[in-house]
Amino acid sequence: xxxxxxxxxxxxxxxxxxxxxxxxxxxxxxxxxxxxxxxxxxxxxxxxxxxxxxxxxxxxxxxxxxxxxxxxxxxxxxxxxxxxxxxxxxxxxxxxxxxx
Amino acid sequence: xxxxxxxxxxxxxxxxxxxxxxxxxxxxxxxxxxxxxxxxxxxxxxxxxxxxxxxxxxxxxxxxxxxxxxxxxxxxxxxxxxxxxxxxxxxxxxxxxxxxxxxxxxxxxxxxxxxxxxxxxxxxxxxxxxxxxxxxxxxxxxxxxxxxxxxxxxxxxxxxxxxxxxxxxxxxxxxxxxxxxxxxxxxxxxxxxxxxxxxxxxxxxxxxxxxxxxxxxxxxxxxxxxxxxxxxxxxxxxxxxxxxxxxxxxxxxxxxxxxxxxxxxxxxxxxxxxxxxxxxxxxxxxxxxxxxx
Numbered sequence: 001x002x003x004x005x006x007x008x009x010x011x012x013x014x015x016x017x018x019x020x021x022x023x024x025x026x027x028x029x030x031x032x033x034x035x036x037x038x039x040x041x042x043x044x045x046x047x048x049x050x051x052x053x054x055x056x057x058x059x060x061x062x063x064x065x066x067x068x069x070x071x072x073x074x075x076x077x078x079x080x081x082x083x084x085x086x087x088x089x090x091x092x093x094x095x096x097x098x099x100x
Numbered sequence: 101x102x103x104x105x106x107x108x109x110x111x112x113x114x115x116x117x118x119x120x121x122x123x124x125x126x127x128x129x130x131x132x133x134x135x136x137x138x139x140x141x142x143x144x145x146x147x148x149x150x151x152x153x154x155x156x157x158x159x160x161x162x163x164x165x166x167x168x169x170x171x172x173x174x175x176x177x178x179x180x181x182x183x184x185x186x187x188x189x190x191x192x193x194x195x196x197x198x199x200x201x202x203x204x205x206x207x208x209x210x211x212x213x214x215x216x217x218x219x220x221x222x223x224x225x226x227x228x229x230x231x232x233x234x235x236x237x238x239x240x241x242x243x244x245x246x247x248x249x250x251x252x253x254x255x256x257x258x259x260x261x262x263x264x265x266x267x268x269x270x271x272x273x274x275x276x277x278x279x280x281x282x283x284x285x286x287x288x289x290x291x292x293x294x295x296x297x298x299x300x301x302x303x304x305x306x307x308x309x310x311x312x313x314x315x316x317x318x319x320x321x322x323x324x325x326x327x328x329x330x331x332x333x334x335x336x337x338x339x340x341x342x343x344x345x346x347x348x349x350x351x352x353x354x355x356x357x358x359x360x361x362x363x364x365x366x367x368x369x370x371x372x373x374x375x376x377x378x379x380x381x382x383x384x385x386x387x388x389x390x391x392x393x
Contacts (some may be wrong), residue, residue, distance in 0.1 A: 002237070002388070002390070003390075006386065006388060009386070014365070016384075017382065017383045017384060017385045018383060018384045018385075018386070019384075019385055020385075020386045020388055021365060021375070021377060021380060021386070021387055021388065021390040022389075022390055023387065023388065023389050023390070024364070024389075024390060024391055025260070025389060025391070027273075027391035027392075029393050030369040032392060033369045033370070033392070034369050034370065036392050037273050037338050037369075037370050042370075045368050045370045045371040045375055045391070046367075046368060046369070046370050047364075047365065047366035047367060047368045047374075047375050047376075048366055048367060048369060049364065049365075049366040051166050052166035052167070052168070053364065054362075055362035055363070056364070056389075057166075057168060057365035058362045059361075059362065059364070060163075060171055060333050061389045062163070063188050063387060064389060064390055064391050065389060065390050066389045067388050067389070068325075068361065068386075068387040068389055069384065069385055069386055070361050070377065070380075070384065070385040070386075071358075071384060072381070072383060072384055073360075073381075074360045074361055074363075074377070074378065074381055075358045075359065075360055075361065076355055076358060076383075077355075078355070079355055079359070080215070081150065088386075092238050092384075095384050096384075097384060
């Protein structure tokens with residue numbers, strides 16, 4: 001589960017204009033999402049979208065987790081399928097952030 | 101893992117439409133042609149046509165991903181010019197697919213503002229130059245399927261065709277003859293109105309499992325003598341578009357051109373309001389797709 005790692009990054013990089021934004025593509029109901037969030041005490045937000053949301057399709061989401069790193073101007077910087085913390089930290093550094 | 105999008109759809113669709121018919125099918129014994137003067141008229145009009153324009157609704161499903169629906173229009177002009185326009189529900193343009201010189205397709209992806217050139221498959225090239233059989237690509241299916249049903253397949257095609265079977269079915273309230281062509285990795289079926297000879301539905305199953313695709317095209321209109329501007333078949337690089345490697349997937353293209361991420365948004369159970377990616381403009385965002393199990 002990637003969330004403990006995301007929580008750590010979210011905390012460490014909060015002062016560096018970094019934010020996590022989660023998307024649940026129609027795979028959990030809202031009560032289950034809230035339970036998950038309360039249990040983990042996550043500081044960022046998630047949205048719930050339909051599985052066939054056009055933007056989910058455009059981003060080619062079929063494996064979970066899939067993470068995209070989006071630049072300050074909204075451009076796509078990096079994509080990771082599955083969770084490889086080392087690769088994510090490398091991408092964050094390439095984006096000018098300084099994870100611990 | 102693959103994405104769903106017009107780019108892959110067009111490639112699969114056209115490659116298979118071309119190769120499917122090329123490698124494909126011959127009439128297996130005497131078929132049961134619909135005895136219809138209208139069919140003869142349709143075949144005659146196609147044989148004389150310089151151009152054809154077809155429009156309809158397309159449904160595509162790749163692997164276990166949800167089905168995607170779009171409007172498909174295509175136009176073809178002898179000898180082998182073709183243009184396909186894909187439009188998503190709500191009017192968003194999916195992209196265009198343009199064959200302007202008979203040697204390569206130009207594909208433009210609206211989502212990533214990128215375009216690519218794809219050479220014609222070598223096996224397909226003979227089809228594109230086949231004289232007298234009909235127009236290119238899809239039109240081959242258009243021309244050949246009714247011909248197969250009518251037992252009028254052009255001689256050169258009989259050498260290429262594999263095994264076609266026919267059956268009867270009702271398609272959207274219209275009695276049709278269904279021509280099914282089975283290829284090693286592809287099953288293509290064309291439902292042809294027994295009344296008019298027009299193709300009403302094209303269904304194609306390609307591969308299996310997560311790499312499989314199921315495509316359906318319901319034809320709404322056919323114009324065998326459209327007024328087509330010559331510009332229709334000229335590919336012009338859209339403003340600010342970037343040329344990319346046509347072998348890349350749409351999401352790889354997003355990365356390659358550092359395109360703007362689509363502004364995904366929705367209701368947030370955790371924030372109690374609607375949120376979207378652009379709300380975080382000015383920050384570096386880790387956009388995380390997740391589920392709890």
